[in-house]
Amino acid sequence: MGDPSKPAEAEFTGTDGHFRRPVSAFRSSVSSAPGAQYPPEAGRYHLYVSYGCPWAHRTLVVRALKGLEDIVSLSVTSPHLSDEKPPRWPFKGLDAFPGATEDHVHGCKDMGEVYLSAEPNYTGRFTVPVLYDTQTRTIVNNESSEIIRIFYHEFDSLLPEGSPQRELDLLPKDLETEIDAMNEWVYDTVNNGVYKTGFAGTQEAYEAALYPLFASLDKLEAHLSASAASGPYLFGARLTEADVRLYTTIVRFDVAYHGNFKCNLGSIRHNYPLLNGWLKNLYWNNTAFGGTTRFDHIKGGYYWMKSVNPSRIVPVGPVPDVEPL
Numbered sequence: 001m002g003d004p005s006k007p008a009e010a011e012f013t014g015t016d017g018h019f020r021r022p023v024s025a026f027r028s029s030v031s032s033a034p035g036a037q038y039p040p041e042a043g044r045y046h047l048y049v050s051y052g053c054p055w056a057h058r059t060l061v062v063r064a065l066k067g068l069e070d071i072v073s074l075s076v077t078s079p080h081l082s083d084e085k086p087p088r089w090p091f092k093g094l095d096a097f098p099g100a101t102e103d104h105v106h107g108c109k110d111m112g113e114v115y116l117s118a119e120p121n122y123t124g125r126f127t128v129p130v131l132y133d134t135q136t137r138t139i140v141n142n143e144s145s146e147i148i149r150i151f152y153h154e155f156d157s158l159l160p161e162g163s164p165q166r167e168l169d170l171l172p173k174d175l176e177t178e179i180d181a182m183n184e185w186v187y188d189t190v191n192n193g194v195y196k197t198g199f200a201g202t203q204e205a206y207e208a209a210l211y212p213l214f215a216s217l218d219k220l221e222a223h224l225s226a227s228a229a230s231g232p233y234l235f236g237a238r239l240t241e242a243d244v245r246l247y248t249t250i251v252r253f254d255v256a257y258h259g260n261f262k263c264n265l266g267s268i269r270h271n272y273p274l275l276n277g278w279l280k281n282l283y284w285n286n287t288a289f290g291g292t293t294r295f296d297h298i299k300g301g302y303y304w305m306k307s308v309n310p311s312r313i314v315p316v317g318p319v320p321d322v323e324p325l
């Protein structure tokens with residue numbers, strides 16, 4: 001696959017120097033609708049993640065928020081993406097990184113094997129997260145924005161009636177339009193913006209991603225300032241999808257993107273007091289956020305990328321990873 005001169009993780013940086021993320025291939029849904037191909041069932045579906053990956057991290061946060069840990073099981077890869085083309089996320093047997101697990105479903109040695117066992121003719125990237133159906137041995141979905149929306153309500157019938165997890169609605173109808181609008185610019189300039197900055201192949205492409213990234217951080221800071229009275233979340237008193245999608249990028253910002261991806265016009269802790277407060281609150285006060293954040297995997301993963309860090313040395317700082325409350 002691709003250009004042999006280029007480290008595999010940077011293959012989507014075009015000849016113009018701009019990084020373009022490929023589209024996810026598996027887009028089915030678990031559904032409680034009668035006759036659905038993938039009905040909700042406890043113990044049937046399996047989630048594959050890397051703790052390093054911000055997209056996979058979204059699914060871990062929502063799985064925890066919705067109390068689905070005993071319903072959707074989990075395998076965790078090592079954060080050391082292989083040098084193969086396309087690259088593969090290894091399980092514990094290949095790379096015994098602390099916290100990595102075996103593939104609990106098939107005992108595959110890496111995510112490449114998981115994809116190919118589900119779809120032998122698959123030719124795309126072996127990305128995480130993956131939501132997998134152990135009954136039909138297929139990949140249901142490998143797009144994080146859709147997996148989290150599956151988790152919002154499709155498993156609700158399996159949760160105790162009246163429990164806070166079952167009642168939790170991360171995409172309330174009255175906020176949906178505003179959340180979708182925020183998702184759009186936050187995805188383009190922040191979630192994916194850090195990658196466009198880090199994987200830029202020219203000065204022009206780097207700056208074309210860097211300035212909009214920081215303009216969006218300024219906009220988020222202003223947004224939080226406007227909603228401060230009703231806080232502590234992006235949409236006031238209610239925790240929503242917008243918080244989940246922003247958190248997994250912001251918690252990586254100072255520890256990875258600032259250094260590894262050259263996103264260094266400022267840092268969250270020094271230049272964005274309200275975003276920093278919002279981050280600290282989620283990290284320290286909500287175990288669905290703090291408990292799914294593993295800085296060893298985050299730093300171990302990002303600083304493993306040869307295209308941006310050929311020595312693979314992992315910097316010690318910043319200390320601490322997240323400031324205390």
Ligand SMILES: N[C@@H](CCC(=O)N[C@@H](CS)C(=O)NCC(=O)O)C(=O)O
Nearest residue numbers: 053054055125127128129142143144
């Ligand atoms: N659009 C996907 C993106 C997933 C993605 O790109 N994951 C990265 C890890 S952060 C990956 O697995 N990369 C391996 C590769 O591209 O070969 C989603 O949101 O689920």
